[in-house]
Amino acid sequence: xxxxxxxxxxxxxxxxxxxxxxxxxxxxxxxxxxxxxxxxxxxxxxxxxxxxxxxxxxxxxxxxxxxxxxxxxxxxxxxxxxxxxxxxxxxxxxxxxxxxxxxxxxxxxxxxxxxxxxxxxxxxxxxxxxxxxxxxxxxxxxxxxxxxxxxxxxxxxxxxxxxxxxxxxxxxxxxxxxxxxxxxxxxxxxxxxxxxxxxxxxxxxxxxxxxxxxxxxxxxxxxxxxxxxxxxxxxxxxxxxxxxxxxxxxxxxxxxxxxxxxxxxxxxxxxxxxxxxxxxxxxxxxxxxxxxxxxxxxxxxxxxxxxxxxxxxxxxxxxxxxxxxxxxxxxxxxxxxxxxxxxxxxxxxxxxxxxxxxxxxxxxxxxxxxxxxxxxxxxxxxxxxxxxxxxxxxxxxxxxxxxxxxxxxxxxxxxxxxxxxxxxxxxxxxxxxxxxxxxxxxxxxxxxxxxxxxxxxxxxxxxxxxxxxxxxxxxxxxxxxxxxxxxxxx
Amino acid sequence: xxxxxxxxxxxxxxxxxxxxxxxxxxxxxxxxxxxxxxxxxxxxxxxxxxxxxxxxxxxxxxxxxxxxxxxxxxxxxxxxxxxxxxxxxxxxxxxxxxxxxxxxxxxxxxxxxxxxxxxxxxxxxxxxxxxxxxxxxxxxxxxxxxxxxxxxxxxxxxxxxxxxxxxxxxxxxxxxxxxxxxxxxxxxxxxxxxxxxxxxxxxxxxxxxxxxxxxxxxx
Numbered sequence: 084x085x086x087x088x089x090x091x092x093x094x095x096x097x098x099x100x101x102x103x104x105x106x107x108x109x110x111x112x113x114x115x116x117x118x119x120x121x122x123x124x125x126x127x128x129x130x131x132x133x134x135x136x137x138x139x140x141x142x143x144x145x146x147x148x149x150x151x152x153x154x155x156x157x158x159x160x161x162x163x164x165x166x167x168x169x170x171x172x173x174x175x176x177x178x179x180x181x182x183x184x185x186x187x188x189x190x191x192x193x194x195x196x197x198x199x200x201x202x203x204x205x206x207x208x209x210x211x212x213x214x215x216x217x218x219x220x221x222x223x224x225x226x227x228x229x230x231x232x233x234x235x236x237x238x239x240x241x242x243x244x245x246x247x248x249x250x251x252x253x254x255x256x257x258x259x260x261x262x263x264x265x266x267x268x269x270x271x272x273x274x275x276x277x278x279x280x281x282x283x284x285x286x287x288x289x290x291x292x293x294x295x296x297x298x299x300x301x302x303x304x305x306x307x308x309x310x311x312x313x314x315x316x317x318x319x320x321x322x323x324x325x326x327x328x329x330x331x332x333x334x335x336x337x338x339x340x341x342x343x344x345x346x347x348x349x350x351x352x353x354x355x356x357x358x359x360x361x362x363x364x365x366x367x368x369x370x371x372x373x374x375x376x377x378x379x380x381x382x383x384x385x386x387x388x389x390x391x392x393x394x395x396x397x398x399x400x401x402x403x404x405x406x407x408x409x410x411x412x413x414x415x416x417x418x419x420x421x422x423x424x425x426x427x428x429x430x431x432x433x434x435x436x437x438x439x440x441x442x443x444x445x446x447x448x449x450x451x452x453x454x455x456x457x458x459x460x461x462x463x464x465x466x467x468x469x470x471x472x473x474x475x476x477x478x479x480x481x482x483x484x485x486x487x488x489x490x491x492x493x494x495x496x497x498x499x500x501x502x503x504x505x506x507x508x509x510x511x512x513x514x515x516x517x518x519x520x521x522x523x524x525x526x527x528x529x530x531x532x533x534x535x536x537x538x539x540x541x542x543x544x545x546x547x548x549x550x551x552x553x554x555x556x557x558x559x560x561x562x563x564x565x566x567x568x569x570x571x572x573x
Numbered sequence: 574x575x576x577x578x579x580x581x582x583x584x585x586x587x588x589x590x591x592x593x594x595x596x597x598x599x600x601x602x603x604x605x606x607x608x609x610x611x612x613x614x615x616x617x618x619x620x621x622x623x624x625x626x627x628x629x630x631x632x633x634x635x636x637x638x639x640x641x642x643x644x645x646x647x648x649x650x651x652x653x654x655x656x657x658x659x660x661x662x663x664x665x666x667x668x669x670x671x672x673x674x675x676x677x678x679x680x681x682x683x684x685x686x687x688x689x690x691x692x693x694x695x696x697x698x699x700x701x702x703x704x705x706x707x708x709x710x711x712x713x714x715x716x717x718x719x720x721x722x723x724x725x726x727x728x729x730x731x732x733x734x735x736x737x738x739x740x741x742x743x744x745x746x747x748x749x750x751x752x753x754x755x756x757x758x759x760x761x762x763x764x765x766x767x768x769x770x771x772x773x774x775x776x777x778x779x780x781x782x783x784x785x786x787x788x789x790x791x792x
Contacts, residue, residue: 143752207750207752207753209749209750209752209753209756209757210752210753210756212753212757213753213756213757213759213760216760216764217760219764220760220763220764220767223767223771224767227771227774230774230777230778231778232778232779232789233789233790235771235774235775235778235779235787236787236789236790237790238771239724239771239775239784239787240787240790242764242767242768242771243718243727243731243768246731246764247715247718247731247734250711250731250734250735250738253738253757254711254738254741256749257738257741257742257745257746257749260742260746260749261745261746264746275750276749276750276753318790319790322790323790
């Protein structure tokens with residue numbers, strides 16, 4: 084496998100899904116496509132992960148250990164999500180969604196995976212920008228699958244806000260390009276926007292311009308990553324999208340945008356030799372957690388609850404990156420991975436909930452455990468995991484992030500975060516308690532789908548096992564990625 | 574072309590460009606807005622072409638031609654078709670009346686000259702006068718996006734921001750690398766198309782295209 088083959092796979096399957104054929108065939112192409120792309124990507128990543136950087140497309144695309152982690156994340160969550168969507172949207176005998184609409188959905192789903200893979204593979208910062216804008220465009224139709232008023236509103240907000248944010252990021256990239264162009268002779272023009280090239284010449288870049296550029300990048304990609312106060316599109320889009328898409332948006336799209344910020348963070352730290360970008364990341368990270376807290380405590384819609392929790396966790400990851408060093412960066416990347424799996428599993432169980440109870444309101448759901456013990460257990464454990472309860476994986480990474488903070492001597496943000504995390508924990512427990520236990524008022528519909536249930540099982544196993552054991556090769560990859568992100572390897 | 578002629582030509586185009594951006598804000602009909610946007614893009618293409626010729630950066634001619642084709646002809650045509658199909662005859666609706674938005678716009682031009690005019694941080698390769706012009710175009714776009722109520726005006730605002738950034742890239746660095754520039758054009762075109770489709774969806778669901786009517790989602 085090579086980088087281009089990993090990229091081609093979802094693109095080819097996107098167009099295969101468009102072929103007019105019976106629903107069952109589309110579903111087969113759609114699901115096997117995602118599974119095959121995932122297997123291909125894993126083979127590729129674990130085939131080359133010990134070599135530090137793999138280039139393709141004359142240096143414009145690159146995979147280092149950092150992007151390898153994200154490739155694994157995108158394809159794994161993408162695969163789970165596609166399998167779940169196979170049961171969720173392609174229900175037998177369900178005529179509410181037309182076959183044309185399903186094909187279009189499958190097409191955009193794979194296109195979305197492709198743009199996200201392109202984002203993490205980009206070495207050229209301009210191409211990364213194009214890919215991130217591409218993720219917005221590809222997923223706008225996924226947010227609005229059913230043409231309801233609320234979905235259209237969510238998709239419109241998402242399109243407009245993210246496009247404006249991304250436009251600001253473009254300004255930042257122009258500034259970086261400008262600072263690079265001033266330093267080199269005409270012949271080297273081709274590589275000027277390549278991250279690896281910029282990093283190797285970081286000392287020669289004008290620190291003032293790089294600082295200015297980082298601010299624009301942080302605001303621009305921060306909009307996409309759901310950092311407060313630019314997060315206002317996020318709860319709408321996450322709550323209106325179908326469950327498999329919410330899982331992708333929250334689990335990996337936000338992570339991809341964070342990778343965009345991270346690349347510039349590494350560059351800025353190297354170029355300015357100061358903690359400027361780290362301090363900004365801590366500031367916006369803590370702000371995100373603080374903004375999310377009241378909305379989590381007083382939430383009435385369980386999908387929005389999870390969306391605000393994504394704001395919180397992206398904030399935590401940003402704080403971890405801001406604390407810096409190989410340790411803080413490792414903790415942040417681990418947190419992104421853990422969050423992606425936990426949150427996507429929770430969104431899948433929300434898909435079950437919505438199907439069974441036909442409502443998104445927390446107050447109207449009672450006694451999941453009595454009605455459907457399997458779902459009750461999964462949902463309750465998932466909520467405990469996302470709230471940061473040991474022995475689940477999120478607890479470990481939150482603990483590591485805070486330890487990195489205390490080690491770095493950043494006591495004030497750490498103490499503040501501890502208080503907020505305790506509040507969020509209480510909020511989650513209160514909501515989940517009301518929903519899971521007690522007697523159900525009405526008898527909901529019940530239907531079993533083996534595939535959908537097994538996706539939930541796999542998710543739960545992953546987040547449980549990751550809590551105390553990370554497989555050797557993956558751990559090595561994570562450590563390596565932490566060293567790249569911490570600026571130890573240049 | 575002699576340098577003096579080129580310089581005065583560039584300055585003239587820059588002035589008309591600023592006038593065109595004011596025209597976008599000042600016009601009370603969406604049709605006129607689109608025409609003003611097309612003019613703005615046309616001038617952008619001219620400026621890019623002149624900079625390309627005078628500084629012998631031939632690769633800059635490609636984005637100039639693309640600007641001419643896409644932003645001056647294709648996107649405005651798509652927009653005209655949209656407003657024809659939507660049957661919009663009404664005026665542009667804004668939170669502020671037009672004189673007040675123009676006043677704000679003048680203020681924004683002053684701010685952008687004040688912020689970037691000293692040339693301390695940004696020393697452009699071509700014509701330093703365009704930096705404040707580019708920044709004010711971006712500001713105008715944002716003003717349009719925040720104060721206009723019609724969904725379609727918001728898309729125009731976004732395109733205006735894009736034009737400002739393009740001007741910024743051209744004057745500061747002779748444009749981004751060609752590969753990146755092409756990708757950006759592609760993205761802008763696709764974004765305009767997708768937003769156009771969504772304008773129809775909004776009309777069908779909300780029976781108007783006022784973005785202010787979209788208040789279902791809260792909290």
